[in-house]
Each structure stands twice: as structure tokens, then as C-alpha cells.
Amino acid sequence: MPKLVYFPSLRGRAEVIRLAAAEAGLKFEEETFTDFPALKASGRLPFQAVPMWEEDDGLKLVQSNAILQHIGRAHGLYGSSPREAALVDQALWTAEDIRNEYRKIQTAEPAKRADVRAELISKHLPRFFSGLERLLAAAGTPYFAGQNVSVGDLALWYALELGRDNGFGALLADLPKLNAWYDRVAARPKIAEYVKSPARHPVFKLPA
Template structure:
């Protein structure tokens, strides 16, 4: 059994980006699924959740929370964080942009799906698809930064997979650099294996939403 453990829910949410990064870096991990409020309270009592939030990643003797800190640690460990301070800064910039983009899809199931997807289409797609298409075109290597896959690319493919899942692959037809990027990334050996594995989670199900609300006592 892998010694790396990801404690989250049986769904995408903020945990999916962590799963993507672990897979992209070839790091085996075990999913620990929160199902009951008492499990979450036990993590709090044990001092494992510094900011009273999940996901929690246990790796290399560390207990890491805050998703951005987690994925950056994984990226550095796996060599997906650039080869200079300049590249790392650009990777950070693009990665944060992918999080803004992906945030349009996080509330599916927690709010009316039709309204969420309409906002994603009218505001998210129209804003971010041109930005990332031009960035890929300008860099000219197939990747957002440098000539190799980085944290930024993993963040972007996570967002694009939600785009194509909910709106169809034709959505990328007017963005040739993004379309080529999407095809290339899903063909990467580790990414392709992850997408076929049970650790890749489906869309936000009613059961996932109900569990999140119960465990975290959410009022949304």
C-alpha cells in the first residue's frame, strides 16, 4: 500500500487537482474517503487540519493542507515546477489562472447545475479559453511554460476536461493551440493511466454533495 495518503471525499472538488498532480509525478497514493462528521472531527482533534479544511495530504512525514501548497510541493518533488525562478513564477501565474477558470465548475451540484454551467459558459469560457490558447501559441512548445510539462499544464488540463465534459470537445474548435494541447496531455502516459483509473473521480454526484454537506456542515 502506498504510504502517501490523500484525505478528502469520494468526488472531485479541491482534491482532484491533488490527484492529478500525484499521478502526473508518478507518485502512488491511497485515497482516504471522509464519510462521517466524526472522522472530520477526529482529524481536528488530532491537530491535522491547521485551517480546519480538507484536502489533507500525508507525504514524506508531512501533513499538508491548503490545496495550492500541496500541489506546489508535489510539483517540486516531481520536477514539474520549472528550471529557474522565472519559470516557477510563470508557472505560478498560469496555475492560478487555471484555478480561477476551474472554479466555475466547483459548485455544480451545490447550486442549480443549469445556472452554474450558464455562468461557466458565458463568463468562464469566453474569458479563459482565448487567454490560454494565445499563451500556448506564444510559447510555441505545446506547453504553457518552457518545453516540458509543469504544474500549470496539469492545472489547465483539469479545467479543460471539465469544459469538454460539460460542453463537448467542439468547444475547443476555435482554439487550435488548446485543442492540440488537450489531445497531447490526455495522451501523456501517466495522465492517460490516471484518467482510466478508479482514482479519477466523476462529476459531482448527489451522494458526494450530501456527504460534503454532512461532514463539513455546509449551508450551501
């Protein structure tokens, strides 16, 4: 069984991997640690960072997006043509950009956090969210890379869920295609089952 090495009780960068595994029906075990410095010192992590994904054939993979892409390719969640795969990548990198916007709140000095949050609300997040609305409208497809859900949808879905959980939900209010897409992903049976599972780790709250 594959193994996901990550912090205990944290959604973090592992969460999209958990969502992809859920959608793929892929069983895996979680290895958590209590002593991160010791894990880093062990030399097991190429870049002293997690998540890491290990498979029985000896594959050891770091970089959350590489892990996600690997699961996507292996389980039919990566589009059905090079063109669709490119759209999956576009979605993945947009999710990364959105996460980087949230991260600005984490990395800001505490006294500047309110200003950073205000600028995200007035400027940066609307740019991404309205852009996603336009992409869906132009494509006319149920998902960002065509007729079928992909790891790109799952990464974006988690980025938006994180936004809703952290007080940015109002920015999505007037974006009907994006809202419908969000609900479509959430209603996928395996995603819905995972999301309501008691095993899911708690919501991640950005610092106020």
C-alpha cells in the first residue's frame, strides 16, 4: 500500500493528495511523525520537507504537485489528451498561486496581517476567482479540463474550500459557474464521503 508521510492532524499540502486518493479509490497509509528535526536529520527527505509519497516498488516522491500529478496520471484524473493535460496543469498552477496568496497572511508580520488580508480581498483573490469563472464559461465544460474531473479540479477545489473556511467565501458569491463547479466537485460521491469523514483533519485557519 502507498504511504503518505506528513504532519499529524494537518490538512496542509497533503490534503489535495488525500482528495485525489479518495477520488481514485486509492487506499494508502499515513505515516506521521512527532520529531520533524529527527526525520530531517535521517536523510530520508530529499529536501527536508514533506509531504513524501512512497510506493511498494521503491518509488519515493516529494513535491506535493508531483505526487498529485503521479496519482492523476495513474488513475485517470489527468485529462484524456495532451490538450486536456495542459488544462489540468493550468488548474494546478492556479491553485498554487491562490495558496501563495493565502500564505502572504501567514508570512506577514502580525501588525501587517489585516492590511495583507484586505489587499487579498480587494485585489488578488478577485483576480483569480473571476478568472476561474471566465475559464469555465469559455470552456463550457463541467470541469476545468473537460468532461471529467481531474487533479487540477481537486487542487482548485481545496484552494477555494480553504478560502471559504478563512472568510473569503463572499468573494465567490457572484460567480455562478464557479459556484456550480464547486458544488459539482463536492457532490462527487467519493469526495463527499471523504469530506464528511470523521477522519478528516480539522480546518486550517490562517492567522487573524
